[in-house]
Amino acid sequence: MLDANLKGQLKAYMANITQPIELVASLDEGAKSRELEGLLNEIAELSDKVSLVLAGHDKRKPSFMIRRAGTDIAVTFAGIPMGHEFTSLVLALLQVGGHPSKAAQDVIDQIKDLDGDFTFETYFSLSCQNCPDVVQALNLMSVLNPRIRHVAIDGALFKEEVDARQVMAVPTVFLNGEPFASGRMELEQIVAKIDSDAADRAAEKIRKQNPFEVLIVGGGPAGAASAIYAARKGIRTGIAAERFGGQVLDTMDIENFISVSRTEGPKLASALEAHVKDYDVEIMNLQKAAKLVPAKTEGGYHEVVLENGASLKGRTVILSTGARWRQMGVPGEEEYRNKGVAYCPHCDGPLFKDKRVAVIGGGNSGVEAAIDLAGIVAHVTLIEFDSQLRADAVLQRKLASLPNVRIITSAMTTKVEGDGARVTGLSYKDRNHGTAHDIELEGIFVQIGLVPNTEWLKDAVALSPHGEIEIDARGETSQPGIFAAGDCTTVPYKQIVIAMGAGSTAALSAFDYLIRLPASAETAEAA
Known part of the structure; x- marks a missing residue:
């Protein structure tokens, strides 16, 4: 072998x-x-x-x-x-x-x-x-x-x-x-x-942390780049992450990371963490942020309250909390999550061998998922809300050539059906005629894009109608001393290489902000 x-x-x-x-x-x-x-x-x-x-x-x-x-x-x-x-x-x-x-x-x-x-x-x-x-x-x-x-x-x-x-x-x-x-x-x-007792010990350790000059929230590509660029300036840098690597950990093949022909998400995430550890950065993993309290005075400390009750302070903060898979938001989805409703065709596809599944979403990720699954399962039904698929033409041609795939457009999924233990089907509405339809199947793979992890920032910084953090070309938010980078922001393209560049920009902007603070502000106490 x-x-x-x-x-x-x-x-x-x-x-x-x-x-x-x-x-x-x-x-x-x-x-x-x-x-x-x-x-x-x-x-x-x-x-x-x-x-x-x-x-x-x-x-x-x-x-x-x-x-x-x-x-x-x-x-x-x-x-x-x-x-x-x-x-x-x-x-x-x-x-x-x-x-x-x-x-x-x-x-x-x-x-x-x-x-x-x-x-x-x-x-x-x-x-x-x-x-x-x-x-x-x-x-x-x-x-x-x-x-x-x-x-x-x-x-x-x-x-x-x-x-x-x-x-x-x-x-x-x-x-x-x-x-x-x-x-x-x-x-x-x-x-x-x-x-x-682990959570209590972690919270107590965090409570003893001194304030940071740059505090980064989020450990994906943007957060890692921010940490490296900030630490290289010789200033006290900390990074709090719910899971280091972020969405990259859920990515299968990466073929558009410049200078690397192909890699895998977990491998890249491991390399990111190793690179950050080359510098004097305080890494606080498995820490979910719950609230951001901006400083009341220029040069004061911003406070990030964690879900475990502890809090961290930073004279500047870089928000890089990324995004997560968007859910359909229909009855039955949460009830049957991991009981037939799935979000990773690469991981869970083999469990549906010779079964009937649906893919929700007609963009690149949805069509790619349908193509992959067609080689494993008995039949794939792809359901797209729009009147046409949005995937690249080459992917659409490949999908159309597969004999065990059915494509339904102008369709709105309305309910996930199940028997209490697992998925048995889904219901959808024909958006052109208003008629309701049911499909019997065993699995549903949701591929309808991402939603930013910014709910905890409401009323702290300005957010777009889509929940993204509004930033300017320097990564600055609506609050002085608070910056943001990556998929959680209004940057138009959600790509790893772009997130890394944005994280670097945010760190340089934070450093520039710090060195321009008046002497009186540098010694200001947190309000």
Whole structure:
């Protein structure tokens, strides 16, 4: 399964294994079991510290456990972790084999101190770019704490189990047999979710922070660029983010980032965070802003109140909170979210193999989603509100050539139908004739654009009718000393490279604002 180049890379990584490990395989007579056995044999041949044991008794077949010899330290994969999960496999081999994690030491200590018995099960798909973060986080936790167990399950190989547990989105995590969480999560988020005191400790740590010269809210491309440019000026810089990387983490392929022919969202987000950490920037992740209180006097401190009750102050503030997927806002959508209503065709598409789905939206993202899904599902119905599709002509031609796609224009989705457990259909209204129609299906993929994350800024800065922060060419908002950048602003094009440039502009403008403050303002206390 591994080509010569991949084998060479893996062998180099496995040189970091310091303790013997066993690959304990549970196999049957199926083709996938033979495929897994071949992969495990190839891995075992690359290191004298790795041995293969074909005597596993796991109920899921094919599956295998990576176990530190003579101990209970182990992680388990049910399936063949290739595709996006190959990195998870490599890290599991290294960490079970004694190679230290790069996680922050305080987080490692927190995991080791967790009290209780935790058995996690994560359902993933090989095409999901968000799944590896969850799989790798839980694998690491099971290596660090002997009372934590984790098995990562390829939903495509265990369809009966997926259907029985009503898994309709990935990653989906169960804890001790009960639903725990769905969607992308970072290590710190998972730990905080099971450590009841974590939020209070984080809030207390934030309360002790001194005011910043530049305080950035949001950790996407705009926020990261702002932090780097501000820190390079030698001024005290902090960045508070609900999740570092932002919307980029949910992006599959990136092919228009200048000088990089192709990359993936999570990989770019990781590079952004690493670059910010090269500088003296205080990063406060997993912190959601709830309110902005502008300074009452020139040069005074602006205050950002966080959802956990703590607050941060900055002489200047850069708002870069980005945007999120726009919802349809119809009855049943929220009720059946992750129960058939989905927003990421790359992640969740494989769970709808041979089923009927709809895509809502006829722009580029909607048509691309329909094209991708057409190769997996039984049938795709694309529903567009406008009288015609808005996607690029080349995408429309490709879509029209697919035999299992139906296109409905001038249609307004009115309701998501379900049986209480999962989606069973949707209703729409013909905008030309006013007639109502129903479609029986099992999945709905919503692709109707983005909405800015600015609800918390109402009455603090001027917003456009669409909720975007109004800025000028320098990134200045309606409030002196408060700047904004990226997809949450009135900038006309929502692109990664544009957000980075806007973030850099905002940071330079903030620095220019600071150096032009009168001496009396520089020493002003926050009101």
